[in-house]
Amino acid sequence: MTFQMITTTRRGFLQGAGLVIGIAVAPKAFAASVAQGVPAGGGSGLPQMNAFVKVGTDDTVTILSKHIEFGQGPFTGLATLVAEELDADWNQMRAVHSPADDKVYANLMFGMQGTGGSTAIANSYEQYRTAGATARAMLVAAAAEEWGVPAAEITVEKGRIRHAASGKESGFGALADKAAQQTPPTDPKLKDPKDFVLIGKDLPKLDTAEKSNGKAIYTLDVLADDMLFAVVAHADHFGATVKSFDDGEARKVQGVVDVKQVPQGVAVYADNTFAALKGRAALTVEWDLSKAETRSSSELEADFAKMVAEKGIDAVNKGDVGKAFSEPGVQSLEAEIVFPFLAHAPMEPLDAAFVMGDDGVLDVYTGAQFPGGDHMAAAQVLGLDASKVRLNTQLAGGSFGRRAQFGSPYMQEAAEVYKASGGKRPLKHMWTREDDIRGGFYRPMYLHRMKGAIDADGKVVAWDQTIVGQSIMGKASTELDDSSVEGAHTLPYAIGNLRVISHNVALTIPPLWWRSVGHTHTGFAVETFVDELLQKVGKDPVEGRLAMLTNEPRHTGTLKRVAEMADWGSAVPVGRERGVAVVKSFGTYVSQIVEVSRDEGGFPRVHKVWCAVDCGQPINPNVIAAQMEGGVGYGLGAVLFDEVTLGEGGKIVQSNFHDYRSIRINEMPHVEVAVIASTEKPTGVGEPGVPPIGPATANAWRRLTGTPVRRLPIVPGGVS
Numbered sequence: 001m002t003f004q005m006i007t008t009t010r011r012g013f014l015q016g017a018g019l020v021i022g023i024a025v026a027p028k029a030f031a032a033s034v035a036q037g038v039p040a041g042g043g044s045g046l047p048q049m050n051a052f053v054k055v056g057t058d059d060t061v062t063i064l065s066k067h068i069e070f071g072q073g074p075f076t077g078l079a080t081l082v083a084e085e086l087d088a089d090w091n092q093m094r095a096v097h098s099p100a101d102d103k104v105y106a107n108l109m110f111g112m113q114g115t116g117g118s119t120a121i122a123n124s125y126e127q128y129r130t131a132g133a134t135a136r137a138m139l140v141a142a143a144a145e146e147w148g149v150p151a152a153e154i155t156v157e158k159g160r161i162r163h164a165a166s167g168k169e170s171g172f173g174a175l176a177d178k179a180a181q182q183t184p185p186t187d188p189k190l191k192d193p194k195d196f197v198l199i200g201k202d203l204p205k206l207d208t209a210e211k212s213n214g215k216a217i218y219t220l221d222v223l224a225d226d227m228l229f230a231v232v233a234h235a236d237h238f239g240a241t242v243k244s245f246d247d248g249e250a251r252k253v254q255g256v257v258d259v260k261q262v263p264q265g266v267a268v269y270a271d272n273t274f275a276a277l278k279g280r281a282a283l284t285v286e287w288d289l290s291k292a293e294t295r296s297s298s299e300l301e302a303d304f305a306k307m308v309a310e311k312g313i314d315a316v317n318k319g320d321v322g323k324a325f326s327e328p329g330v331q332s333l334e335a336e337i338v339f340p341f342l343a344h345a346p347m348e349p350l351d352a353a354f355v356m357g358d359d360g361v362l363d364v365y366t367g368a369q370f371p372g373g374d375h376m377a378a379a380q381v382l383g384l385d386a387s388k389v390r391l392n393t394q395l396a397g398g399s400f401g402r403r404a405q406f407g408s409p410y411m412q413e414a415a416e417v418y419k420a421s422g423g424k425r426p427l428k429h430m431w432t433r434e435d436d437i438r439g440g441f442y443r444p445m446y447l448h449r450m451k452g453a454i455d456a457d458g459k460v461v462a463w464d465q466t467i468v469g470q471s472i473m474g475k476a477s478t479e480l481d482d483s484s485v486e487g488a489h490t491l492p493y494a495i496g497n498l499r500v501i502s503h504n505v506a507l508t509i510p511p512l513w514w515r516s517v518g519h520t521h522t523g524f525a526v527e528t529f530v531d532e533l534l535q536k537v538g539k540d541p542v543e544g545r546l547a548m549l550t551n552e553p554r555h556t557g558t559l560k561r562v563a564e565m566a567d568w569g570s571a572v573p574v575g576r577e578r579g580v581a582v583v584k585s586f587g588t589y590v591s592q593i594v595e596v597s598r599d600e601g602g603f604p605r606v607h608k609v610w611c612a613v614d615c616g617q618p619i620n621p622n623v624i625a626a627q628m629e630g631g632v633g634y635g636l637g638a639v640l641f642d643e644v645t646l647g648e649g650g651k652i653v654q655s656n657f658h659d660y661r662s663i664r665i666n667e668m669p670h671v672e673v674a675v676i677a678s679t680e681k682p683t684g685v686g687e688p689g690v691p692p693i694g695p696a697t698a699n700a701w702r703r704l705t706g707t708p709v710r711r712l713p714i715v716p717g718g719v720s
Contacts, residue, residue, distance in 0.1 A: 051064060051098075051104070052064050052066075052082070052098075052127075052128060052131035053082055053086075053131045053132065053134075053135045055135060055139070055172045055173070055176045055179065056173060056176065057173040057174075057176050057177070058173050059092055059159060059171040059172050059173040060092050060093075060094050060173075061079075061082065061083065061086065061088050061092050061093050061094065061135075061159075061172065062093075062094040062095065062096060063075075063078055063079045063082050063093070063094070063095050063096075063128070063131075064095075064096060064097070064098035064099075064105075065078050065095050065096065065097055065098060066098045066105035066106075066107070066113055066124070067107070067115040067120040067124070068097065068115045068367060068368060068369055068371075068393055068395075068396060068399075068403075069095070069097070069207055069395055069396075070346075070367060070369075070395065070396035070397065070398055070399045070403075071396075071397070071398055071630075072120070072627060072685075072686040073205060073620070073623040073626070073627065074115070074120040074121070075095035075205070075206045075207050076095070076203065076204075076205045076206050076207070076620060076623055077120065077121045077124075077619050077620060077623060078095065078120070078121075078124055078128050079093045079094070079095050079206055080198050080199055080203060080619050080620055081121075081124065081125065081128035081129045081131075081132060081199070081619065082128050082129070082131055082132035082135070083132065083198050084129065084132060084191065084196060084197065084198045084199045085129045085130070085131075085132030085133040085135075085136060085188075085190060085191060086132040086133070086135050086136045086156075087136060087156040087157055087158070087159070087197075088132075088158070088159045088172070089158040089159035090198060090203055090204075092159050092172075093206060094206065095206050095207070097392075097393040097394070097395075098113075098393075099390075099391075100113065100368065100371030100372055100374075100375045100390075100391035100392075100393065101113060101371075101372070102371075102372035107119060107120075107123050108123040108124070108127065109122070109123045110123075112370070112372055112373075113370065113371050113372050114369065114370040114371075114372075114373075114404065115369050115370075115404075116369060116370075116401065116404045116513070117517075117586055117684070117687075118585075118586040118587075118588065118683065118684020118685060118686045118687045118688065119586075119684055120684065120686075121619055121682050121683075121684060122587065122681070122682055122683050122684055125617075125681060125682050126190070129190050129191075130188060130190065133185075133188035133189065133190055134184050134185060134188050135179075136156055136188075137182075137184070137185045137188050138179040138180075138182040138184060138185075139156070139161060139172055139175055139176075139179045140154045140156065140161065141179070141182040141183075142175040142178040142179035142181075142182055143161045143163070143168075143170060143175055145178065145182075146170075146175065146178060147163055147166060147168045149163050149165070149166060149168070153165060159171060159172060161175065193617065193679060199617070199618075199619055200617070200618050200619070200620075200621070201620070201621075202620065202621050202622040203620050203622065204622070205622070205623065207395070211395075216395055217394060217395060218348060218367070218394055218395050218396065218397060219348075219351045219352060219353055219365050219366050219367055219394045219396070220348070220351055220430075222353040222355075222365045222394070222428070223353075223428075224353075224355045224426035225426075226425050226426065227353075227355075227425065227426040227427065227428055228257060228269050228270070228271070228421060228425045228426065228427045228428070229269070229270055229271070229272055229273045229275075229276045229427075229428050229430065230267050230268065230269045230270075230276060230417045230421070230427055230428070230429050230430070231267070231268055231273075231276045231277055231280050231429075231430055231431070231432065231435075232262065232264055232265045232266065232267045232268075232280075232413065232417060232429075232435075233245075233265045233266040233267075233268070233280050233283050233285055234264065234265045234435060234438070234439065235265065235285075235287045235292070236287075236438070236651045236652055237287065237289055237292040237293060237294065237649075237650050237651060237652070238292060238293045238440055238507075238508045238509045238510070238650070238652075239289075239291045239292040239293050239508035240287040240288060240289050240291075240292040241287065241288045241291070242261055242265060242266060242285060242286075242287065242288070243286045243287055243288040244285075244286045245259075245261065245266050245283060245284060245285040245286065246283070246284040246285075247259035247266070247268075247283055249282040249283070249284070250268055250279040250280065250282040250283045251279070252282070253270070253275055253278045253279040253282055254275060255270045255271045255272055255274070255275025255276075255278075255279075256268060256269070256270045256275050256276070256278075256279040257269045257270055257271060258421070259279070259283070260417075260420040260421070261420075262413070262416040262417055262420050263413075263416055264412075264413045264416065265285075266280075266283055266285055267416075267417045267420060267421075268280045268283065269421055269427075273428075273430065276430075277432070291508070292508065292650060293507060293508040293509055293646070293650045294649050294650040295646065295650055296645075296646050296647055296648055296649070296650060297340070297341070297445070297645040297646045297647075300445060300507075300646070301338060301445070301447065303505075304445070304446075304447040304468040304469070304505065305336075305447060305468075307468050307503045307505070308447070308449045308466050308468060308503070310503065312466060312501040312502055312503045313478065313479070313480045313501065313502045313503070313504070314480075314499070314500075314501060315467075315480055315482075315485040315488070315489035315500040315501065315502050316489040316490075316498055316499065316500050317498075317499045317500075318496070318497070318498050318499075319462075319496045319497030319498060320497055321462050321463070321464050321497045321498070321499045323497075324453055324461045324462035324496075324497040325451075325453050325462050325464075327453070327455075327461060329455055329456055330453040330454060330455050330461055330462070331453065331454055331455075331536055331537060332451065332452065332453045332454075332462075333450075333451070333452050333453075333454075333529070333532055333533055333536060334449075334450065334451045335448075335449075335450040335451075335529060335532070335708065335710060336447065336448065336449050336450070336710060337447070337448045337450065337524070337525050337528070337709075337710055337711070337712075338445075338446075338447050338448075338710070338711045338712070339443075339445060339446040339447075339448075339469075339520075339521045339524070339712055340445055340642075340643030340644065340645065340712060340713070341442040341443065341444065341445045341509070341643065341644040341645070342442055342443035342514050342520070342638055342642055342643065342644065343436065343437045343442055343642075343644050343654070343660060344398075344399065344400040344401060344402035344436075344441075344443075344512075344514060344515070345400075345433075345436065345437060345642075345657070345660060345662065346396075346397055346398030346399055346400060346402055346436075347397040347398045348367070348396055348397025348398060349430070349431040349432060349433055349435065349436040350366075350367075350402070350403070350410045350430075350431045350435075350436060351366065351367075351428065351429065351430045351431065352364060352365065352366040352410075352411065352414040352428075352429050353365040353366070353426070353427070353428045353429075354414070354415075354418045354423075354426060354427045354428075354429075355426040356423070356426070357390065360388070361387075361388055361389065361390050362378075362382070362384065362388060362389050362390065363390050363392055364378050364389060364390065364391050364392065364411075365392045365394055366391070366392075366393070366394060366411065366414075367393065367394050367395065367396025367397075367399070367403055368391060368393045368394075368403065369396075369399055369403035369404040370403075370404055370408070371391050371393050372391075373407070373408045373411075374391055374408045374411040375389060375391035376408075377407065377408035377411040377412050377415065378391070378408075378411055378414075378415045381411075381412055381415035381416055381419060382415050382418070382419055382423075400514060400515040400634070401512055401513040401514050401515055401517070402436070402441065402512070404512075404513065405441060405512060406474070409441075409510075410431075413429070414429040417429050433655075433656050433657065434655045434656055437644070437654055437655055437656060437660050438652045438654070438655055440509055440510040441510045441511070441512035442509065442510075442511060442512065442514070442644055443511075443512070443513075443514030443520055443521075444469045444470035444472065444509075444511040445469060445470070446467060446468065446469035446484075446521045447467075447468045447469065448465060448466070448467050448468075448521065448525040449465070449466040449468075450464070450465050450525060450529050451463075451464040451465075452464070452529060452530075452533050454533040454534070454536060454537055455537070456537055457537075458534060458537055458539035458544045458547060458548075459494075459547075459548070460493060460495050460530065460533055460548065461495070461496070461497060462495075462497045463491070463495045463497065463498045463499070463500075464499045465488055465499070465500045465501070465525070466500075466501045466502075466503070467484055467485055467488065467500070467501070467502050467503070467521075467522070467525075468502075468503040468505060469484060469503075469504075469505060469521075470504065470505050470506075470507055470509070470511040471483075471484060471504040471505075471511070472484070472511045472512065472513055472517070475504050476504065477503075477504050477506070479504070480502055481502065481504060482518075483513065483517050483518045484502050484504070484518055485500055485502050485518065485522065486517065486518040486519060486522060486585075487518060487519045487522035487523050487526060487583065487584075487585065487691070488500050488518075488522040488525065488526055491526065492549055492552045492555050492582075492584060493530065493545070493548040493549065494548050494549075494550050494551065495548070515631075515634060515635075515686075515687050515690050516585050516586075516631075516635075516687040516688065516690040516691050517585075517687070519583060519585040519687075519688075519690070519691040520635075520638075520690065520691065520694075523581070523583040523585070523691030523692065523694070523695060524639070524691070524694045524695045524698065524712070526583075526695075527581040527582070527583065527692070527695030527696070527699070528695045528698050528699060528702075528708065528709065530545070530548075531579070531580075531581075531695070531699045531702075532702070532708060535703075540569075541579070541580050541699065542559060542563045542568050542569075542580055545559060545580070545582060546559060546560070549582075554584075554589045554614050555582055555584060555589055555591075557589070557612075557614055557676060558582060558589045558590060558591035558612040558613065558614050558676060559580075559582050559591045559612075561591070561612035561674055561676060562580070562591040562592060562593050562610050562611065562612040562674070563580075563593070565593070565610040565612065565672060565674055566578065566593040566595075566608075566610040568580075568593065572595065573595075575597050575598070576595050576596060576597045576607065576704070577595070577596055577597075577700045577701075577703040577704035578593055578594065578595050578596070578700050578703075579593070579594050579596065579695070579696045579697060579698065579699030579700030579701070579702075579703060580592070580593045580594075580696055580699060581691075581692040581693075581694075581695040581696035581699065582692065583688070583691040583692045583695075584688075585687060585688045585691050586683060586684045586687055586688055587615075587616075587683035587684065588613065588614065588615040588616075588683045588684060588685060588688035589613070589614040589615075589688075590611065590612070590613045590614075590628070590688045590689060590691070590692050591611070591612050591692065592609055592610065592611045592612075592632070592692040592693055592696045593609070593610045593696060594606050594608065594609050594610075594669070594693070594696045594697050594700050595607045595608040595609075595669075595700065596697060596700035596701055596704060597704070598704065598705070603640070603714065603715045604640065604697060604700075604701050604714055604715075605667075606636060606667075606669040606697055606700075607669055607670065608669055608670050608671075608672075609632050609669050609670070609671045609672070609693065609696075610671075610672050610674075611628045611632065611671060611672065611673045611674070611689065611692075612673075612674045612676060613628055613673065613674070613675055613676065613685065613688070613689070614676040614678055614680075615675070615678075615682060615683045615684065615685050615688070616678050616679075616680035616681050616682040616683050617678055617679060617680065617681065617682045618675050618677070618678070618682070619682055621675045623685070624673070624675050624685050625673040625675065627685040627686055627689055628671070628673045628685065628689040629671045629673065629689070630689065631686075631687070631688070631689020631690040631693070632669070632671050632689055632690075632693050633662075633663050633668055634662075634663075634690055635689070635690035635691070635692075635693040635694055636663055636669070636693050636694075636697065637661070637662045637663035638694070638712075638713070639693065639694035639697060639698070639712055639713060639714060640663070640697075640713055640714050640715050641660075641661055641663070641713050641715050641718040641719065642660060642661070642713055642718055643660075643712070643713055643718055644660065654718075658719075659718065659719060660718065661718065661719065694712070697714075698714070701714065
């Protein structure tokens with residue numbers, strides 16, 4: 001696909017004929033957003049007019065998604081919200097990415113444009129429904145004016161506008177231009193959920209067909225005449241810098257155009273990707289390790305263990321934990337659990353394209369999770385006014401948090417590479433899988449020290465937990481980072497004596513949120529430890545949990561449902577065991593039960609997974625189920641196989657899927673998902689399917705083998 005075709009598609013969309021809806025979000029939408037945790041001024045900073053919907057003269061309805069589509073379903077979910085209130089037919093719905101604009105397209109929970117934290121639907125629920133209702137009202141007003149009939153007598157159903165008394169009927173397209181001239185209502189009435197036609201129904205995803213037939217456009221597909229391709233040589237140690245380099249052999253590679261040092265390493269420019277990679281391989285770079293991390297993973301772990309005895313930060317400290325351990329008749333348990341660094345390893349590594357537009361504005365194409373940040377980073381590095389840079393968000397092949405970086409360091413690197421080239425030719429900057437897995441921004445390494453006490457009735461009377469690891473938010477050693485302890489300091493279980501302590505570790509290894517953030521490790525630690533405590537006094541894992549979830553009806557609801565699905569308590573096939581876990585993350589409640597056996601190599605083989613999810617009002621159960629299934633696969637691969645390790649001297653060990661591998665298709669278990677009906681406000685599903693799969697698997701494995709999992713991954717070396 002040529003660059004010209006791409007720009008015509010995106011710009012033509014914004015300039016084409018039809019009705020582009022500008023809406024004023026109703027005050028009640030802002031109130032609901034604030035109730036969900038918008039920072040002060042986050043919602044009120046939006047201007048009165050926000051373009052979210054276009055009604056084309058061909059009857060198509062295209063929504064502008066303020067959230068990036070990288071497989072988690074916002075194109076489909078947001079279009080469903082609009083279509084419901086617009087009374088459109090699903091077949092006429094389309095979706096594209098919105099322009100980058102932190103004010104117009106702000107995430108109402110962030111106060112800036114961005115996708116993350118499973119917030120896409122949660123923050124847009126009323127906003128995009130209001131957009132659809134506004135479009136409907138304007139179309140009806142246009143029809144009333146055109147036909148000379150009262151608007152109250154007009155009905156809309158499945159994309160058709162009708163006036164029964166006169167027999168007049170129209171599609172949206174014929175009235176689109178006239179509708180564009182109507183005054184938008186300030187507070188259009190939204191449907192009562194009992195009247196929903198599309199919300200809550202299984203609808204096919206809007207982006208599936210083009211992703212299947214190859215028509216979908218990713219950054220890799222953005223090409224231009226005379227384009228340069230660039231890759232950067234990075235150090236094998238975090239914190240290392242270029243001391244010197246020899247590019248003599250690299251310049252001999254046919255197709256290599258230039259070699260330049262940039263702040264992040266050494267960039268090789270070529271006429272094609274192969275030449276750029278071959279040229280990079282021929283470079284000789286001497287690295288300055290004076291400020292680099294030179295400790296191995298085992299040395300870091302030892303240092304983490306020493307910190308447990310030091311004074312930390314109280315995340316929660318209620319009751320009298322010390323006294324509770326000495327109560328008569330209680331049994332105690334201690335554990336230390338180690339979690340490795342984890343890379344995100346999305347299918348599509350990071351990339352960006354820079355092409356000067358015909359209007360003198362530099363077009364930057366990338367899969368932007370936070371478009372405003374990437375836009376400003378590119379402009380600042382290039383020394384351009386922000387108005388001279390246009391950020392075009394592309395479809396992306398996954399992220400899991402990888403594209404949501406503080407300060408947009410990847411875009412900074414890409415812009416530095418483009419700047420060093422002189423900007424005379426369009427440029428594609430690319431990372432390989434090796435660059436990505438060895439590039440840092442990992443889920444941090446953590447160490448949990450656990451101590452608990454349980455009485456004969458199965459009541460946990462004391463819980464003492466210390467968590468050591470990097471602060472993703474960059475907090476000082478005396479400041480609590482909630483993302484380090486989320487899911488641990490707010491236990492759903494009724495435990496009167498609870499203490500959770502956090503230690504922030506400063507490392508040169510850049511940390512980042514990884515799909516489900518703190519719940520990746522706290523969910524595992526909490527759910528495996530509580531399972532062991534219950535087993536210690538002979539309590540059933542499901543019944544024991546239910547007894548402690550006295551004031552948690554939604555936790556209880558998912559746990560009971562998943563137990564029904566798996567027929568918990570029935571006979572399990574010989575050689576297999578089952579484990580359970582329940583974790584709330586990002587406002588969504590998920591319970592999972594797994595069935596595990598021992599494979600030929602003596603390691604866990606997960607055969608079946610039952611999953612019950614309560615995410616409030618379901619928008620599209622098909623998408624919800626897909627996200628739960630994807631979360632199971634992603635989380636299971638990580639808990640079984642994945643770790644990034646620093647070897648002797650701090651050198652990164654892993655590099656690609658051969659030694660940092662995903663779960664393979666023949667290893668994917670059968671997954672059955674139940675979406676619980678709810679009238680609560682919708683919450684996210686992109687991340688919450690991940691946390692329970694690890695502890696549920698570990699619990700089944702412990703019951704099968706008698707050995708608890710104290711270190712991840714479960715499979716030594718991560719490969720089997």
